Amino acid sequence: xxxxxxxxxxxxxxxxxxSRLDVIAHDLMFGEGPVWNKRTxxxxxxxxxxxxxxxxxxxxxxxxxxxxxxxxxxxxFDLEGRLVVAGWSxxxxxxxxxxxxxxxxxxxxxxxxxxxxxxxxxxxxGSIWFTDPSGGLNNVEMHGDDVQRYMDYHGVFxxxxxxxxxxxVVKDLTYPNGLAFxxxxxxxxxxxxxxxxIRVWDVNADGTLSNKRMFCELKxxxxxxADGMKVDVDGNVYCTGPAGIHVHDKNxxxxxxxxxxxxxxxxxxxxxxxxxxxxxxxSSVFRVRLGVAGLPVW
Amino acid sequence: MTWKFELVYGxxxxxxxxxxxxxxxxxxxxxxxxxxxxxxxGAKEPAVFRKWTNRVNGIAFGPGGVLYGCQEGSRRVIEMKxxxxxxxxxxxxxxxxxxxxxxxxxxxxxxxxxxxxxxAVLASxxxxxxxxxxxxVLRMTLMGRPHTEWxxxxxxxxxxxxxxxxxxxxxxxxxxxxxxxxxxxxxxLRAYPILADGTLGPCTVLHSFGADYRGVHRGIDGICVGKDxxxxxxxxxSRSGPGATVYVFNPDGRIAESHAIPExxxxxxxxxxxxxxxxxxxxxxxxxxxxxxGYTGHLLYKAA
Numbered sequence: 001x002x003x004x005x006x007x008x009x010x011x012x013x014x015x016x017x018x019s020r021l022d023v024i025a026h027d028l029m030f031g032e033g034p035v036w037n038k039r040t041x042x043x044x045x046x047x048x049x050x051x052x053x054x055x056x057x058x059x060x061x062x063x064x065x066x067x068x069x070x071x072x073x074x075x076x077f078d079l080e081g082r083l084v085v086a087g088w089s090x091x092x093x094x095x096x097x098x099x100x101x102x103x104x105x106x107x108x109x110x111x112x113x114x115x116x117x118x119x120x121x122x123x124x125x126g127s128i129w130f131t132d133p134s135g136g137l138n139n140v141e142m143h144g145d146d147v148q149r150y151m152d153y154h155g156v157f158x159x160x161x162x163x164x165x166x167x168x169v170v171k172d173l174t175y176p177n178g179l180a181f182x183x184x185x186x187x188x189x190x191x192x193x194x195x196x197x198i199r200v201w202d203v204n205a206d207g208t209l210s211n212k213r214m215f216c217e218l219k220x221x222x223x224x225x226a227d228g229m230k231v232d233v234d235g236n237v238y239c240t241g242p243a244g245i246h247v248h249d250k251n252x253x254x255x256x257x258x259x260x261x262x263x264x265x266x267x268x269x270x271x272x273x274x275x276x277x278x279x280x281x282x283s284s285v286f287r288v289r290l291g292v293a294g295l296p297v298w
Numbered sequence: 299m300t301w302k303f304e305l306v307y308g309x310x311x312x313x314x315x316x317x318x319x320x321x322x323x324x325x326x327x328x329x330x331x332x333x334x335x336x337x338x339x340g341a342k343e344p345a346v347f348r349k350w351t352n353r354v355n356g357i358a359f360g361p362g363g364v365l366y367g368c369q370e371g372s373r374r375v376i377e378m379k380x381x382x383x384x385x386x387x388x389x390x391x392x393x394x395x396x397x398x399x400x401x402x403x404x405x406x407x408x409x410x411x412x413x414x415x416x417x418a419v420l421a422s423x424x425x426x427x428x429x430x431x432x433x434x435v436l437r438m439t440l441m442g443r444p445h446t447e448w449x450x451x452x453x454x455x456x457x458x459x460x461x462x463x464x465x466x467x468x469x470x471x472x473x474x475x476x477x478x479x480x481x482x483x484x485x486x487l488r489a490y491p492i493l494a495d496g497t498l499g500p501c502t503v504l505h506s507f508g509a510d511y512r513g514v515h516r517g518i519d520g521i522c523v524g525k526d527x528x529x530x531x532x533x534x535x536s537r538s539g540p541g542a543t544v545y546v547f548n549p550d551g552r553i554a555e556s557h558a559i560p561e562x563x564x565x566x567x568x569x570x571x572x573x574x575x576x577x578x579x580x581x582x583x584x585x586x587x588x589x590x591x592g593y594t595g596h597l598l599y600k601a602a
Contacts, residue, residue, distance in 0.1 A: 029426065030424060030426070135422065137350075137352070138352040138422035138423065140389070140395060140421050140422065140424075140427055141389060141423075141427060143372070143389075146384060146385065147352075147372070147376060147384045147385070147386055148382060148383050148384035149350035152349075282424055282426055
């Protein structure tokens with residue numbers, strides 16, 4: 001049985017008596033970027049300090065996808081099944097093409113280099129949304145070629161479906177990190193690592209955001225901060241926080257916490273039925289089977 | 299001569315640390331505000347020389363006008379380039395991460411000597427890298443052909459809390475302010491002979507600070523040298539001892555002069571001005587003072 005606490009009614013549907021932590025990897029320096037590739041049935045993640053993008057097929061061995069990965073961080077797939085990467089200390093968003101070449105999608109905004117793209121999500125129209133805090137420039141042993149920060153803000157950006165235009169959609173967060181759409185894509189959650197909370201916006205048809213409001217705070221005396229975040233088919237929001245993963249329902253009510261050994265960095269749903277939750281920590285990747293499926297990744 | 303300290307700036311409430319004369323202006327690190335300020339004579343306000351430094355403290359110009367910075371918040375030494383970009387030079391000694399590089403000086407060979415200390419404020423990012431089991435003076439030397447690889451050496455094996463570092467104009471001596479302000483801590487101005495093989499011989503103590511019932515007499519933090527070999531040192535505080543003072547030591551350790559600063563706890567100093575005879579002094583409370591001294595600073599490098 002999985003360790004949980006602060007549970008409310010409804011959590012038993014998510015974490016079942018059969019739920020337990022399986023260890024997928026345990027030798028990482030800084031695990032991040034968990035994402036499931038539905039086309040190949042493989043799980044992808046990164047080791048930022050270990051400078052590698054990894055993949056693993058259940059029942060098989062893991063293998064290197066890209067190394068060096070230029071400190072790659074958040075991962076997702078686009079509508080064509082290409083890996084899209086929040087490049088962190090490489091200061092760009094890039095795409096791994098099917099022929100394994102790399103295409104830079106965005107590296108600057110209004111003439112300034114990006115800070116360090118951290119997490120990333122693709123909307124059903126093909127637009128790419130990413131957060132851009134500056135940690136990749138400052139964190140010990142995560143540096144890239146240029147560690148100077150130029151922007152006076154930590155933005156959230158949207159790359160248009162045709163890839164031609166990048167727009168700044170949020171400019172006023174302290175340290176935006178994880179981001180996730182609701183199932184109907186009418187709302188976008190963005191969390192803030194320094195403030196340890198999640199805010200939610202309405203997503204407008206023109207790709208802008210409005211009606212910013214607080215969704216929830218991530219409470220607890222334990223170590224752990226708002227980092228990775230995903231949503232399940234019932235609208236529940238899963239976010240890293242003190243002690244592990246905090247699950248809130250769509251109204252922001254706390255349903256419970258999944259206690260994870262180590263410092264949790266991110267999470268992603270996977271397996272064919274999307275009912276496995278893959279969890280990255282500094283050192284490890286875990287998998288836990290849940291009673292509810294997550295929203296699929298393209 | 300009498301020193302007349304002129305308050306140039308502050309106090310701004312934050313410790314102001316590293317200084318470097320760029321040839322026209324004095325650069326001063328405002329580490330906790332993530333900035334380097336630039337003070338030009340005649341200007342009413344400092345200009346911002348660099349933003350988002352992630353706590354660069356000690357700064358020093360090197361060959362080609364490269365500005366090196368001890369980046370406490372990232373546990374590394376960086377190179378701040380004239381085009382505005384910044385590049386990491388080194389982060390590890392024998393495979394283990396630095397503590398928090400603090401103060402640096404550059405010699406005629408372009409070698410970067412720096413003190414590497416613990417700091418109460420944690421560095422950025424996950425705390426996954428342990429500290430070194432010692433706090434020492436380290437040195438980076440550009441090696442190889444072409445000269446692109448930094449070789450890092452540990453130089454002191456008897457320091458617990460090294461702060462200011464300076465190399466004598468004849469490059470035969472390394473001065474280290476070894477200042478551990480805990481009760482019973484060593485507070486010394488030390489002179490290490492630089493041997494022919496580049497290592498250090500046993501140090502002599504040029505000056506030592508004591509304690510009484512009011513507590514330790516605060517020893518030296520920042521130091522710099524003059525072209526005639528004098529050592530200029532920031533020490534003292536109001537709670538014990540003779541008070542906040544800038545000392546001028548002869549190379550043999552004799553105190554040539556000492557000057558009380560008007561207010562605050564002196565932290566670091568450097569020479570600037572057109573004739574290099576103006577000493578700039580910073581404090582823990584965030585003052586920047588300057589005074590004419592009758593001495594001339596020892597300046598090897600400035601901005602390109």
